[in-house]
Amino acid sequence: MSRVSPLLLLAAGAAALSACAPTTRSDGVSGDQTASQTQRQCFYTDQVRNFRVKTPSLYLRTDNNKVFQLEALGACTDLDSSAMGIAFLPATRLNRLCSGDWSDLAVAGGPSPQSPCRVRVVKQLTEAEIAALPERDRP
Template sequence: MSRHVSTLLLIAPAFLAAGLASCAPTASHEASSATSSPRQCFYSRQVTSFRGDDQTLYVRTQNRDVFELQALGYCNDLDFSLTIAFLPGVMDRLCAGDTTRIVASGGPAPQTPCRVRVIKKLTDAEIVALPDRNRP
């Protein structure tokens, strides 16, 4: 029995060291954190144009950036609307992952607030790849 206990005492530190090593940060994790891009944000008051359909909306800002927004539920007539308005909220600055409410007007349906989430800022290649009907 004492032989089994001594074997356990020799094996236990090896398992403990392996467990602690698995908690240590890796070089690839540190490198990815250092090279992560800044937050992708825009100010709703700087939106100059928009296009999209009832589920996806693309907005262009004054500095020519294009952001993709996804509807959280159904949004009436985004594809037929002449204007959109971001409803007043806590913040005017919207970043990828944020949600906000908009109202689209000028279409045949009544103006109903709609919740949307900012998905991301599109790259130049993604903007060029958008169909003309969706490019703001």
Template sequence: MRPLTASAVVSALALAACAPTETGGSGPGMAANDPSSGRQCFSVSQVNNYTKGSPGQVFLRVGRSAVYELQAAGGCQDLDFAQQVALVPDGGMAGSRLCTDDWARVIVPGSTSAATVCRVRISRQLTEAEVAALPPRHRP
């Protein structure tokens, strides 16, 4: 297996962002609910910031105000110092829509070595009060 280069990571992110999505009728930059399952969903292209929380925890800013919590299966190495990451839904490039309880991969390009990949589960969308209660260093 060949290690991923930074350009491969950027290409994977670009491809995932261009994949067709079903947003449940929401406009650009807005998170959507999946009425059939009651889950909260978003498109990878809507993610505009991220921060690492406590060990195994990542927070995503989606659109203007939605914040999602991701839980890593294991740890996400090198995330503290990453300038960019790729979020790729499990199952390949079939689409870029993610909902709570879905699994995805966070790809962190290495500066001097291969990229680091960690598997994450989209745990939940935080309420406005929960976002406000986050320590400033954890707020995306």
């Protein structure tokens, strides 16, 4: 039976522990903080108060004044500047959508008969990103 060197065991243990350490990006935000921020980028569909369309993006403002960017999958003919209303179909996960989630969107007021569009929640915009949007595109 071979004997394992205590120094080799110590080096292996240190390597295993360092693999569990949080990483830090160049902007000083740790990988763990980034993951938790992404997890919190959610909204409830019944709290959407305003929206603006800039094809292929859709910008939503919620009750708590957060703005989210969604993108349509493929051609969404009803999703244009003439859209008067939107509704998420069907209500899933207690009407909660988060970054990366997909949903079907019904659009009212477009020129053609209503047909659902497939959309994906891209992210919650920062204050700087909201300010950078042209005023006509801000919800």
